[in-house]
Amino acid sequence: MAGMPGSGKGGGMMGQWAYAKATWQTGLPLRRIPALANGSPLPGTFEGTLVASPYSASLIPDHATDLWGYNDSYPGPLIEVYEGQHVDIEFTNRLGIDSTIHWHGLAVPADQDGSPMDPVRPGATRHYNFEVPPGSAGTYWYHPHAHLTNTLQVGRGLAAPLIVRGADDPLRMLPELTLLVTSLAVDGDGRVFAGAVARPGMPVMMMGGVGELLVNGQKHPVHATTPGATERWRVINATPGHYLRLQLDGHRFAVVGTDGGLLSEPLPGLTEWVLAPAQRVEIVVTVATQPSARFWLRDLGQGGWMGTGAGAALMAIETGAGPAQPRVDVPAYLRPIADIGPASARQQIVLSMSGMGASGRFLINGRSFDMNRVDLETVVGRVELWDLINTTYMDHPIHVHGTQFQVVGRTVRGLAAPIPYVAWLDTVNVPAGETVTINIRQPLPGKRMFHCHILPHEDAGMMAVLNAFAV
Numbered sequence: 001m002a003g004m005p006g007s008g009k010g011g012g013m014m015g016q017w018a019y020a021k022a023t024w025q026t027g028l029p030l031r032r033i034p035a036l037a038n039g040s041p042l043p044g045t046f047e048g049t050l051v052a053s054p055y056s057a058s059l060i061p062d063h064a065t066d067l068w069g070y071n072d073s074y075p076g077p078l079i080e081v082y083e084g085q086h087v088d089i090e091f092t093n094r095l096g097i098d099s100t101i102h103w104h105g106l107a108v109p110a111d112q113d114g115s116p117m118d119p120v121r122p123g124a125t126r127h128y129n130f131e132v133p134p135g136s137a138g139t140y141w142y143h144p145h146a147h148l149t150n151t152l153q154v155g156r157g158l159a160a161p162l163i164v165r166g167a168d169d170p171l172r173m174l175p176e177l178t179l180l181v182t183s184l185a186v187d188g189d190g191r192v193f194a195g196a197v198a199r200p201g202m203p204v205m206m207m208g209g210v211g212e213l214l215v216n217g218q219k220h221p222v223h224a225t226t227p228g229a230t231e232r233w234r235v236i237n238a239t240p241g242h243y244l245r246l247q248l249d250g251h252r253f254a255v256v257g258t259d260g261g262l263l264s265e266p267l268p269g270l271t272e273w274v275l276a277p278a279q280r281v282e283i284v285v286t287v288a289t290q291p292s293a294r295f296w297l298r299d300l301g302q303g304g305w306m307g308t309g310a311g312a313a314l315m316a317i318e319t320g321a322g323p324a325q326p327r328v329d330v331p332a333y334l335r336p337i338a339d340i341g342p343a344s345a346r347q348q349i350v351l352s353m354s355g356m357g358a359s360g361r362f363l364i365n366g367r368s369f370d371m372n373r374v375d376l377e378t379v380v381g382r383v384e385l386w387d388l389i390n391t392t393y394m395d396h397p398i399h400v401h402g403t404q405f406q407v408v409g410r411t412v413r414g415l416a417a418p419i420p421y422v423a424w425l426d427t428v429n430v431p432a433g434e435t436v437t438i439n440i441r442q443p444l445p446g447k448r449m450f451h452c453h454i455l456p457h458e459d460a461g462m463m464a465v466l467n468a469f470a471v
């Protein structure tokens with residue numbers, strides 16, 4: 001499969017994947033994603049307006065590209081809120097098909113979480129209202145969660161960052177970058193390659209691997225910094241299904257946070273980090289002290305079905321003129337992460353596939369998604385062990401709505417593998433043939449989706465309904 005998706009070479013059974021790739025402008029200064037304005041004068045409230053609509057974007061020289069965006073931007077506006085704040089987002093859908101906004105990773109009430117059960121019809125407006133949960137400071141994102149069309153909607157540009165800030169941030173002294181990674185297949189005339197976003201059937205298994213990897217909507221942007229600077233980067237994998245294996249040329253970095261915010265202690269000295277589709281990571285980087293140096297943030301490629309195989313450059317970092325910044329040490333201790341166990345119930349979630357080619361389906365516990373069926377039941381607040389059992393030959397990043405969970409076990413070829421650190425996640429990669437065990441609880445009542453976040457897999461059935469009962 002190496003080099004096949006988006007390689008631009010036609011012919012053979014994979015000819016349907018060929019498109020004449022656009023020549024992107026590269027080397028532009030890294031764009032900072034503009035923040036959505038808060039329309040409320042009250043400090044405890046955030047009020048904003050989002051409109052999802054088709055619009056004409058300038059992505060490649062001399063051609064317009066028809067994207068779908070929030071407020072005509074790619075990526076959509078950054079929402080920055082505070083723990084405990086009341087959020088009121090007025091959302092208008094001008095896409096011509098049902099849409100929603102899902103607040104990925106935040107424990108908001110089920111009827112405010114943009115599930116496919118609550119579609120916003122074409123032309124309609126609704127308000128999303130929720131409190132930002134205490135203790136949720138971290139890096140999130142928002143995107144549509146409409147029935148059967150998520151690959152289309154996210155793949156056409158509907159994705160944006162959401163940052164929750166807390167009152168007490170041990171890393172507040174560091175300058176920050178938010179890096180939202182998307183993939184987009186655009187041809188030489190500026191058109192979005194339809195095969196990458198809208199084709200049902202067999203190709204859905206590979207859709208996530210099609211297209212250019214972009215950072216904040218740019219190909220190979222340049223982040224200008226200063227020699228020796230220590231920075232905090234929030235990286236969001238907003239691709240429809242591409243695993244990122246992040247590496248920084250000649251540098252080690254510390255991971256300080258995951259989906260649900262900071263770790264208890266930094267993981268220093270890392271050379272790479274795999275970020276599954278929909279996951280986030282916060283890293284602290286101290287760049288080289290030499291002036292006028294240039295190096296790259298790369299995706300090394302995960303191989304297999306959903307990766308690029310070969311590595312791809314994402315963003316250049318330039319140190320510029322000196323003098324070198326003084327060294328900044330990351331605190332050895334960041335915040336407490338409570339052990340949410342012990343569990344009082346256990347559930348099995350089996351991931352499988354049926355059929356091949358255009359009739360192939362992706363299944364959870366033997367069934368394809370039906371929003372009129374409840375697949376799993378829980379009780380609000382009850383801690384459960386979930387065994388996520390992947391019987392397929394592909395990895396699946398499993399996302400559970402409405403909560404953050406902790407990985408407590410992993411089984412590789414029948415043997416238990418160690419879990420090296422405790423972290424809050426809302427999306428966990430379940431490697432092919434392996435079992436991942438999580439500790440999980442739903443803090444709020446209602447029906448929640450859980451699903452594979454390779455969006456073509458989700459659209460092809462790998463999603464189920466969890467109902468949490470209040471007691």
Ligand SMILES: [Cu+2]
Nearest residue numbers: 396452454457
């Ligand atoms: Cu999957």
